[in-house]
Amino acid sequence: MTHLLFSKMQLRGLELKNRICVPPMYNAGWTDDSGLVSDDHVAHYAALAAGGPALIIQEATCIDPDGRLAPDQLGAWSDEQIPGLRRIAEAVHAHGVPILMQIHHAGIMSCTDVKLCPSDYAFERRGRLLEGKEMTPLAVDTVREKFIAAAVRAVEAGYDGVELHGCHNYLLCQFMNRKVNRRWDSYGSDDMKLVLEIVRGIRAAVPDDFIVGIRLGAFEPTLSEAITHAQRLDEAGIDFINVSYGFDHEQETRKPEDFPFKDVIYAAGEIKKAVRAPVFAVNGIKSADKAEAILQETGVDMVNIGRGFLVNYNWANDAAAGLDTGKCIECPKCYWRRQRDTCPGRDMLEKLCKEQ
Ligand SMILES: Cc1cc2nc3c(=O)[nH]c(=O)nc-3n(C[C@H](O)[C@H](O)[C@H](O)COP(=O)(O)O)c2cc1C
Numbered sequence: 061m062t063h064l065l066f067s068k069m070q071l072r073g074l075e076l077k078n079r080i081c082v083p084p085m086y087n088a089g090w091t092d093d094s095g096l097v098s099d100d101h102v103a104h105y106a107a108l109a110a111g112g113p114a115l116i117i118q119e120a121t122c123i124d125p126d127g128r129l130a131p132d133q134l135g136a137w138s139d140e141q142i143p144g145l146r147r148i149a150e151a152v153h154a155h156g157v158p159i160l161m162q163i164h165h166a167g168i169m170s171c172t173d174v175k176l177c178p179s180d181y182a183f184e185r186r187g188r189l190l191e192g193k194e195m196t197p198l199a200v201d202t203v204r205e206k207f208i209a210a211a212v213r214a215v216e217a218g219y220d221g222v223e224l225h226g227c228h229n230y231l232l233c234q235f236m237n238r239k240v241n242r243r244w245d246s247y248g249s250d251d252m253k254l255v256l257e258i259v260r261g262i263r264a265a266v267p268d269d270f271i272v273g274i275r276l277g278a279f280e281p282t283l284s285e286a287i288t289h290a291q292r293l294d295e296a297g298i299d300f301i302n303v304s305y306g307f308d309h310e311q312e313t314r315k316p317e318d319f320p321f322k323d324v325i326y327a328a329g330e331i332k333k334a335v336r337a338p339v340f341a342v343n344g345i346k347s348a349d350k351a352e353a354i355l356q357e358t359g360v361d362m363v364n365i366g367r368g369f370l371v372n373y374n375w376a377n378d379a380a381a382g383l384d385t386g387k388c389i390e391c392p393k394c395y396w397r398r399q400r401d402t403c404p405g406r407d408m409l410e411k412l413c414k415e416q
């Protein structure tokens with residue numbers, strides 16, 4: 061029985077048809093240095109929407125060319141990018157599915173030489189030493205204004221809302237993690253100051269029905285700090301909290317031994333107990349039964365099905381019909397990032413379909 065998974069829910073002014081969200085997933089190599097939307101993006105998001113999710117959150121879309129995670133990342137830093145973004149929003153809306161734009165700045169993880177960070181900070185990642193430079197007060201102000209400007213472009217392009225990228229090592233999670241943010245000014249004494257200013261700034265600049273949510277680190281660096289972050293965002297009127305992993309070099313993950321799902325899903329359940337806003341859970345949710353069990357046991361409002369949709373664009377429709385949704389085998393580095401035709405999960409599903 062998957063009665064919760066296929067029940068409706070309210071997200072600000074939107075009625076969502078089920079509890080299945082496609083989380084942001086960056087598509088490498090689909091655009092160039094311009095950050096403009098390509099035909100591949102439009103076709104991909106239209107196909108995801110046709111697969112029956114209640115909500116799609118578009119891949120990390122950068123607010124500043126200097127803050128890109130890769131040279132071929134989608135952008136919302138210029139008005140020239142609006143017409144292409146509008147094509148994605150319209151293609152998704154044609155299937156009756158709302159779409160949010162994940163707005164992002166990579167900070168220390170930037171592919172450019174400008175490695176912004178709340179404080180001077182260095183760490184090694186995949187054999188590379190990343191060295192972040194403490195941001196000046198002016199740089200902090202500029203980033204805040206660029207997040208707000210990108211959200212306004214999302215309004216102009218017809219999106220239903222934005223999700224701030226506040227996890228996975230990127231700039232906003234660097235600010236929220238006290239091990240990375242060692243500033244002496246008010247942006248250090250209050251680790252939420254920048255994020256809350258961005259949330260309030262966006263809210264003041266967009267229409268009332270526009271959704272403003274955040275993807276937040278579950279352990280930043282601990283769960284108890286993540287709960288405090290979530291509560292402060294809740295008080296500021298955030299529309300949803302999408303819980304994923306925080307700054308991976310500094311986070312302290314933990315869950316009770318008998319909890320049957322991943323630590324990040326446990327954290328989403330604990331955050332849910334502490335806030336009013338809807339909470340989304342993610343990571344390794346492969347089947348409709350598992351999704352239903354997570355909704356029931358943790359009380360979260362929404363599940364994200366990421367790689368499940370890369371394996372099977374029709375994931376939600378197949379789940380609703382009681383069919384096999386396919387299985388992502390969690391390749392150590394998802395081939396979808398660079399070689400989308402090399403997906404073992406998709407190959408297995410196609411073989412199964414041919415045999416039936
Ligand atoms: C190819 C790929 C690209 C991703 N890009 C993003 C991204 O742009 N923004 C983000 O917050 N997470 C990104 N993620 C993480 C996913 O949103 C999701 O959290 C992760 O895949 C775990 O969920 P899953 O087990 O359902 O796939 C990406 C994951 C994959 C596999």
Ligand code: SF4
Binds near residue numbers: 371390404
């Ligand atoms: S390439 Fe591997 S990890 Fe990525 S979706 Fe396919 S099976 Fe899953």
